[in-house]
Amino acid sequence: MATGGNTRVILLCSSSFAFPVLQELVFFQQLALVAVPRNRREVVENIQALLKDTAVPIVELDKRSFAEDLSRAIKQYDVNLGLMMTFGYLLPAAVYDLPAKGFFNVHPGPLPAYRGVDPVFWQIVNREEQAGVSIHKLDDGYDTGPLVLSQMIKMAPSDSYGILNSKLAALAAGMVRVLLKLAAYDLKIPLKTQPESTVYYARQGANEVTINWQEMDADRV
Numbered sequence: 400m401a402t403g404g405n406t407r408v409i410l411l412c413s414s415s416f417a418f419p420v421l422q423e424l425v426f427f428q429q430l431a432l433v434a435v436p437r438n439r440r441e442v443v444e445n446i447q448a449l450l451k452d453t454a455v456p457i458v459e460l461d462k463r464s465f466a467e468d469l470s471r472a473i474k475q476y477d478v479n480l481g482l483m484m485t486f487g488y489l490l491p492a493a494v495y496d497l498p499a500k501g502f503f504n505v506h507p508g509p510l511p512a513y514r515g516v517d518p519v520f521w522q523i524v525n526r527e528e529q530a531g532v533s534i535h536k537l538d539d540g541y542d543t544g545p546l547v548l549s550q551m552i553k554m555a556p557s558d559s560y561g562i563l564n565s566k567l568a569a570l571a572a573g574m575v576r577v578l579l580k581l582a583a584y585d586l587k588i589p590l591k592t593q594p595e596s597t598v599y600y601a602r603q604g605a606n607e608v609t610i611n612w613q614e615m616d617a618d619r620v
Contacts, residue, residue, distance in 0.1 A: 406500065406583045407431040409469075409478045413439045416507055416519075416564055417484035418449065419572040425453055429579065431476040434458040434469060436487065466494050473497045480582050482575065483537070487516075495537040500582045502537045505575060507567045509533055509549060511593045514542035515600030519564050522554070530554045530563055532571045534578060536590060541599065545590035548574045 408424055410417060411434045424430035433450070435443050437459040446457055458472050465488050473481070474497070481495065481502035495502035508518025509531035515521075522530045531551040538544035552570055554563065581588050 406480055406579055407476065407478050408480050408482055408579070409434060409473060409476070409498070411435075411469075411481070411483040411486040412446075413442055413487055414485040415442070415445070416568045416571070417505075418445070419568045420482065420484065420505070420575050421446065421449060423572055423576065425450065425455065427579075430455050431478050432456045432458060432472060434460055434472065434486075436460050436462070436465075460488070462488065466491055469494050470497060480579070481537075484571070489539075489541060490537060492539065501588065503534055503547060503578065504537055504542065504544070505571050506533045506535065506542055507564070507571070509551065510535060510542055510546060511596035512598060513600060514596065514598055518600060519560060519567060521600045523558065523560060523563060527554055530558075530567060532567050532574060534571075534574055535593070536588075543593060545592050547578060547588055547590060550574060 406429050408429050409432055410421055410424065410430060412421070413436050421430065421433065432455060433446055435446060435457060443457065443459060450457065456476070458468060460468055469490070470493065472478070473494070479498050480500040481498045483490070483502070483504040485507065490502070506518065508522060510533040513521060519530070529551040531549060533546060534548045535542070535544040535546045550570055552566060558566070578588070
């Protein structure tokens with residue numbers, strides 16, 4: 400990753416998937432602030448611990464006012480690039496158009512095949528041989544903007560949710576490093592329109608997280 404330079408990043412997140420990226424942004428002095436939904440108390444506390452020796456602020460967001468609060472923070476902290484990682488709110492154009500270098504979503508699944516909530520879970524459920532991370536520029540839809548980068552890794556049959564999430568988080572950190580190098584040197588960021596798709600994975604229900612001992616084999620369990 401390029402050194403701090405003129406790239407000032409806001410990181411929007413609500414899970415541990417973002418932590419390796421957060422740590423790299425801190426190390427290279429590119430993190431302007433972090434924004435987290437207020438109801439994600441455990442995530443907020445973990446980020447506070449990660450940032451305890453820095454002056455990087457954390458903005459806690461409420462659903463009713465998050466767009467206004469983000470707009471204000473982006474302007475206040477001179478943010479010029481946005482990153483979103485497992486952040487549940489859909490940003491309006493009035494927010495995602497503010498950073499001059501763009502606003503990007505780092506999605507823990509290949510797109511457009513795994514649009515939606517918790518693609519890590521669904522890649523395991525579907526017994527994929529490979530799992531992936533995609534970075535796309537934000538638009539008005541959920542996970543629909545033009546692709547910047549997409550990479551895959553081999554999934555092991557023994558990969559649990561936590562293990563796969565950690566592997567994809569590490570993969571994401573390397574991909575963000577590439578994105579920020581392009582941004583730091585004002586290089587053109589490649590954009591590729593996503594193929595048409597109606598796939599969207601909703602949040603898993605009770606049936607998907609319940610073990611049926613009568614019908615499931617050991618691999619499925």
